[in-house]
Amino acid sequence: MKSLNEIDTISKRASRAKGFSWGVSEEIGKCVRLLELFNLPGIKNLNHYLKKYDKNNFIQLKLVEKNNLSDGKYYCPISSGVSFLDQIKIIEKYVTIQFNKIAYPLLFLPFVSRASEILGKRIYIKLDEKEFVLNFNQSIISNYSKNEIWENTNIISITFLENDNSFNDDEWIEMTKFANETFVDESDELKEKSAGAGLTDND
Amino acid sequence: MNVQLRSPKEIMKLSRLGCFHQSKLSFLRSFLEEFKDWKYSRDLFELDKDGYGKAIYSFSKNKKVYSLICFANELHEEERSDRVIATKWDAAFVLHDGVPSKKDIDRLYENVPKQEVGRLSYKELTLSRANKSVRLFNEVVKSLSEGKQPDKKLLSKVGYLYRTTAVYGSGKFGLADRFRIQNRPELKGPFRLEMMLVYFVRQFTFDQINHIAQNKNKNNFVKLDEKIAKSLGIGNSTGLGMAPFIVNHPTLLNNWVQSRENILKKIREIEIVKEEKFKIFYDCLRKSIINVENWNTDSEFQKSKIKELLEDLHKTINYLDTLDKKQKYIFNVIYKWIESEVCEECLEYLVSMFMEPFDEIVKEFKKKMSADEDKHFTIPSYRTIIQLRDILENHYSEIIKLDFSKKENNHNFWFISKNKEEPRLGSRFKVNGSELEQPLAIARDIKKLYERVIVTKNSQTIAEFLIENDDLRHVIRRAFIIEKFPYSEILDNTIGKKLIPIDMLRFKLSFFGAVKFDPRSDRWLRICMFQGAPLPNQLENFDDKWVYDSLN
Numbered sequence: 001m002k003s004l005n006e007i008d009t010i011s012k013r014a015s016r017a018k019g020f021s022w023g024v025s026e027e028i029g030k031c032v033r034l035l036e037l038f039n040l041p042g043i044k045n046l047n048h049y050l051k052k053y054d055k056n057n058f059i060q061l062k063l064v065e066k067n068n069l070s071d072g073k074y075y076c077p078i079s080s081g082v083s084f085l086d087q088i089k090i091i092e093k094y095v096t097i098q099f100n101k102i103a104y105p106l107l108f109l110p111f112v113s114r115a116s117e118i119l120g121k122r123i124y125i126k127l128d129e130k131e132f133v134l135n136f137n138q139s140i141i142s143n144y145s146k147n148e149i150w151e152n153t154n155i156i157s158i159t160f161l162e163n164d165n166s167f168n169d170d171e172w173i174e175m176t177k178f179a180n181e182t183f184v185d186e187s188d189e190l191k192e193k194s195a196g197a198g199l200t201d202n203d
Numbered sequence: 204m205n206v207q208l209r210s211p212k213e214i215m216k217l218s219r220l221g222c223f224h225q226s227k228l229s230f231l232r233s234f235l236e237e238f239k240d241w242k243y244s245r246d247l248f249e250l251d252k253d254g255y256g257k258a259i260y261s262f263s264k265n266k267k268v269y270s271l272i273c274f275a276n277e278l279h280e281e282e283r284s285d286r287v288i289a290t291k292w293d294a295a296f297v298l299h300d301g302v303p304s305k306k307d308i309d310r311l312y313e314n315v316p317k318q319e320v321g322r323l324s325y326k327e328l329t330l331s332r333a334n335k336s337v338r339l340f341n342e343v344v345k346s347l348s349e350g351k352q353p354d355k356k357l358l359s360k361v362g363y364l365y366r367t368t369a370v371y372g373s374g375k376f377g378l379a380d381r382f383r384i385q386n387r388p389e390l391k392g393p394f395r396l397e398m399m400l401v402y403f404v405r406q407f408t409f410d411q412i413n414h415i416a417q418n419k420n421k422n423n424f425v426k427l428d429e430k431i432a433k434s435l436g437i438g439n440s441t442g443l444g445m446a447p448f449i450v451n452h453p454t455l456l457n458n459w460v461q462s463r464e465n466i467l468k469k470i471r472e473i474e475i476v477k478e479e480k481f482k483i484f485y486d487c488l489r490k491s492i493i494n495v496e497n498w499n500t501d502s503e504f505q506k507s508k509i510k511e512l513l514e515d516l517h518k519t520i521n522y523l524d525t526l527d528k529k530q531k532y533i534f535n536v537i538y539k540w541i542e543s544e545v546c547e548e549c550l551e552y553l554v555s556m557f558m559e560p561f562d563e564i565v566k567e568f569k570k571k572m573s574a575d576e577d578k579h580f581t582i583p584s585y586r587t588i589i590q591l592r593d594i595l596e597n598h599y600s601e602i603i604k605l606d607f608s609k610k611e612n613n614h615n616f617w618f619i620s621k622n623k624e625e626p627r628l629g630s631r632f633k634v635n636g637s638e639l640e641q642p643l644a645i646a647r648d649i650k651k652l653y654e655r656v657i658v659t660k661n662s663q664t665i666a667e668f669l670i671e672n673d674d675l676r677h678v679i680r681r682a683f684i685i686e687k688f689p690y691s692e693i694l695d696n697t698i699g700k701k702l703i704p705i706d707m708l709r710f711k712l713s714f715f716g717a718v719k720f721d722p723r724s725d726r727w728l729r730i731c732m733f734q735g736a737p738l739p740n741q742l743e744n745f746d747d748k749w750v751y752d753s754l755n
Contacts, residue, residue, distance in 0.1 A: 001325065004382070005374025022642040023676020030580060062670045082673075086584040086666040114581060 002043075008033040011046055015078075018050045024082055031081065031110035038140045040106055041147045048149045049077070049104040058103055063087070066094040074103035074152050081111025088115040092160055099156035102127075106150050112158065113137045122161040127153040133161075204532060206471040208464050212601060215460070215694040221706025222508075222548040225750065226555035227565045228463060228572065229716030231732055232750070234398035235742065236569075237389055238262055243739035245410065246302075250275060252418035254411045257312070259303070260403045260739075267389070269328070269396075270299045271403035272308060274316050275411060283334060285368050285440040292318070292332035294365070294407070298400045300326050300379065318369070319623075323377040329400045330378060333365040336438060340364050340412065343427070347416035350423040352431060359434070359497055362719060362731040364408040366438030370397045385573075393455065393572050394715065405437045405733050429738060433749075436734030439717065442727040444625045446707040447617065450643050450693065453681060454574040457688035459714050462568035463554070464690065469564050470557050471535040481528055483560035483748075488523075490751035491556065492516055494718065502722040504703075508548050515549035559748065579687065582680050584666035588659045591668075591682060595653045598685045598692070602646045603653045605696060614700035617643040628704055628726065646696045648678040718750070 002010075012029030016022060028046070035042030058076035061068060064087050068075065080102060084091070091097060102108055105127045116123045117137035125132045130144040130153075165172075186194070213219065225232070241262040250256035255277055261270040275294040282291045295316040299307065307326065314321030318332050339361045346353040372394070374380040384390050409432045416424045449456050495516065498509050522540060530536060534557055541553050558565050595603060607613050616637045620627050631637045642648070652675045659668060669676060685692050696702065705722050712720065717730035735752050737745035746752070 001377060003325070003374030003377055004380045006377070021674045021676055023678075023680060024673060026580075026677060026680070030577070083670070086582070086669050089585040090664075090666065118581065 004033045004037060007036050007043060011043070014046070014050055018053050019055065020078065024078065027082055027085075027111075028078060028107075031107070031114070034110040034113060034137075035106060039145075040109070040140070041149070042106065042110075044147070044149055045104050045106045048151070049107060064091050064097065066091075066097055068097070068099045070101045074101040075099060077102055077104045077106075077108035081108045084108075085111045085115050085118075088118055092119060092121075095160055097158040099158075101152065101154055102156055103152050104150065105153040105156070109134075109140070113140060119160065121163060124159045124161055126155075126157045128155055204472050204474065204535070206468045206535060208461075208468050211460075211598070211689045211692075212694055214464065215690060215692060217693060217695040217697075217703065217706040219547055219551070220693065220710035221703065222551040223710050223713035224552045224555045225713055225716045225718055226463070227558040227562070227747070228459075228466070228569060229714060230392060230394045230572075231398045231402070231716035231736070232747065233392045233569050233572075234395050234402065235736060235745070236747070237392065237395065238399070239742045239745060240264070241389075241742075243742065245406075246270065248410065248414075250411065250414050252415070253277070254415040257308070258407055258410065259308075260406060261302070262399065264389075267387075268301050269399060270301065270303055271400060271407075272297050272299055272303060272311055272315070273404070273407050274312060276316060278334070283337070285334060285366060289368065290318075290320075292316075292368070293335045294404075294411075295332045296330070296400060296404055296407075297323065297327050298329040298396055298403075300328055300384070319376060321376065325377070325379045325383060327378050328384065328396045329370060329372040330376060331367050331370040331397075331400055331404065333367040333404060333437070335365055336361050336363060343412055344416050344419065347412065347427060348419035348424050350420075350425050352425065352428050355431065355434075358431065360499055361438075362734050363405075363436045363438040364412060365404065366440055366729065367401060367404065368440045369444070370400060370439075372397050391573060392569060393459075398715070401437050401439075401732055402736070402739075405435070405736075406739055408437070409435075409738075429741075433738055433741075434735060436718075436731040436736070439712075439730050439732060440723075440727065441708050441712065441730065442625070443628060443704055443708075445711055446628075446704055447626045447641065447643055449707055449711055450645060450697065452574070452576060453684050453691035454576050454579055454688050456693075457684075457691035458572055458574050460690035461688070462571050466558055466561070466564055466568055467538075467554055470561055471532065471538050473534060474531050476533045478528060480560040481533065484556060485523060487559040487748055487751050488516070488553075488556050489520065490748075492520075494751065498719050500719075500721040504725075505720065505722050508546075511546045512548045512552060515545035516552070519545060519549065519553065562747075579684050580680070582665060582669070582676070583683055584664065584669065586665050586683070587661065588656055588663045588665070588668055589661035591665060591679070592653075592656050592661070594682045594686045595649065595656060598682075598689065599646075599649050599653070599694070601694060602649050602696075605646060605650055607647045607650055611700040612696055613647065613698060615698045615702060617641040617698070628702075631698075642677050644698045645678060645681065645692065646694075647698060648675060649682070651675060652678050652682070716750075 008029040011032040012025045015025040015028040020028065032042035032046050057073065059070055059073050061075050061080040061083050064083050109132065112123055112125055113134040114137050116134040123134045125134065131142060133141040135141065241264040243262055245260050247257065247259040250258065255275050258273040259270055261268055273294055273296050278291055278293045295318060297311055297315045314323060323330060339357065342357060343353040343364065372378060390396065409427055413426050495509065495513055500506060519541060541550055605612055614631060615628050616631045618627055618629060618636050618639055618641055629636060655672055665679065681692065704726050705728050708728060709720050712730050715732065717732050718734060719731045721729040723729060735749045737749060
């Protein structure tokens with residue numbers, strides 16, 4: 001088994017060899033490491049992408065908009081990912097962001113995962129029919145778990161999820177009641193003797 | 204009294220970093236401190252009469268076990284090389300997490316002697332190999348087999364029986380990644396598993412030499428005297444492979460140096476220094492001079508540094524003898540004197556020595572020597588150009604004055620060799636390959652960044668700037684790291700003609716706790732580790748000042 005350190009290093013060097021800058025190659029190393037840590041086929045997809053990679057074959061996305069639509073080539077997942085990560089504080093306002101074509105979408109995913117951590121919000125991303133929830137870069141929940149090369153995706157929707165509770169107020173109140181069963185009823189005597197402070201707190 | 208921290212602009216110069224010495228903060232000393240109450244045992248020792256075979260050593264505590272597995276092999280003279288290009292060694296070692304099964308040992312037997320071309324698993328932590336210091340090893344075997352202890356003078360000249368030529372960890376060749384073990388309290392300090400491996404190897408060298416001598420002459424042989432064994436360490440040959448590490452791990456670099464600087468500040472701020480504390484410092488200093496006197500090297504560069512160091516140490520002793528020991532802030536008084544009176548080599552030597560009496564201060568900082576590097580990896584792209592410009596002007600003020608259009612400032616380039624995947628340094632104007640340069644010319648790239656930043660609108664965000672300046676992304680990241688970690692960067696030109704690469708190696712090795720730096724060229728050196736350290740059976744209640752007690 002290759003270590004994550006080896007995966008990071010080889011991804012960085014291979015990307016540099018294909019013409020990415022050192023700084024971007026460092027980002028790729030970290031992202032492929034992240035994919036492999038989450039048991040997603042990072043090396044397999046990067047290897048395939050680098051074999052096909054020519055800067056001119058893919059759209060190098062510089063500025064992320066609310067709608068990023070291409071009528072021809074696919075977006076490069078790396079430049080799209082780097083821009084998404086760099087511009088996350090600006091594009092947060094869009095709430096939902098659409099792309100229509102991204103090549104090797106798994107390579108785009110870890111950049112979004114890192115953005116989730118920066119933002120402090122979960123991000124929901126739908127790549128065609130496959131769904132992912134990126135949890136502050138701590139984990140990825142998905143209905144996709146294939147160890148395959150995924151060459152392109154045509155409809156991409158990204159939503160920044162508000163930090164809302166997953167439960168309602170009634171459920172919380174019920175849970176609080178259970179939790180309160182671990183407490184001791186205070187008699188007047190206990191009130192007087194057990195607390196550290198005096199009976200009045202303004203003396 | 205509030206003493207200012209020494210400026211990174213003064214400390215992070217290569218010539219200064221190349222003057223650092225071991226101290227109480229050194230990793231091998233903190234390793235011994237951490238593992239002193241672990242149970243040591245030799246679990247297997249299956250060597251033939253010539254010392255070839257396998258052995259296992261372990262440290263255990265509360266069901267936690269670390270095992271070193273040693274494979275000693277016959278090595279023909281023509282196969283022996285300390286250089287990284289070697290493919291065979293006298294012995295190969297691996298540190299295993301837990302107790303190895305027979306299956307593990309068989310697997311490791313197939314892979315560990317092959318080193319870089321073998322494969323390890325997540326159950327292995329560190330990997331190394333070593334060669335005998337042949338002449339000395341044979342002399343010691345001869346003496347012991349004849350019933351005599353070896354000549355101490357000869358031993359002291361070399362200082363070790365074996366030299367390691369590389370120690371690998373952190374996921375190399377399939378070894379366990381750092382994340383798997385980083386939360387174990389006993390491994391909180393940097394390079395702790397590498398130190399453990401080297402410490403076990405040292406014991407193996409003594410056991411092996413006793414075993415061979417015994418088999419040579421069963422009736423007359425004597426065991427190597429423990430006092431003599433204690434005075435021997437493990438050698439190490441280190442080349443450029445180590446140099447990029449301190450560039451590639453900026454937050455870690457910061458934490459090492461900043462801890463040292465904070466300790467110095469705290470010591471200088473002590474108003475009343477008890478007499479016994481001063482005495483510890485003074486005694487360690489006096490004893491340590493013997494180590495310096497026995498520091499042998501053929502390097503003219505190092506010889507002149509040692510000569511100057513010795514002269515200045517004697518000068519310091521004379522000064523200390525005349526000093527009023529009862530005066531307030533005595534270590535600040537001493538520091539101010541040495542700052543103006545002694546060479547850089549001696550200054551940094553004395554800074555290390557200052558720490559000896561102050562366990563209570565050093566202890567706090569030993570815990571701060573590691574770093575969570577990933578935490579600071581992402582560029583804060585919401586920041587603005589004016590903020591980046593301020594960082595560059597404040598932290599890299601000397602660097603941005605350098606003129607990289609001058610050949611002498613742009614003379615070298617760092618690259619990775621194809622055959623050994625090891626870092627190398629080449630002359631840009633003499634050898635091919637500079638188009639494959641590694642991103643280690645930080646000063647040059649910072650200067651390039653500054654030139655672009657000063658012509659960019661101040662209010663522009665870093666995210667916007669990156670759109671057109673993606674080629675400098677690696678140094679933009681570093682600039683935001685140095686803002687938080689002021690000692691994270693070598694503030695010098697790592698590609699200039701005057702570069703002495705061993706300064707980078709020497710700096711890192713001093714934090715390991717290495718002594719007797721012996722440069723063999725400007726690109727590789729030999730050192731000694733654990734010389735004078737307690738043997739494993741002496742770890743309980745050992746004296747932390749052992750560094751100054753080696754026999755020499």
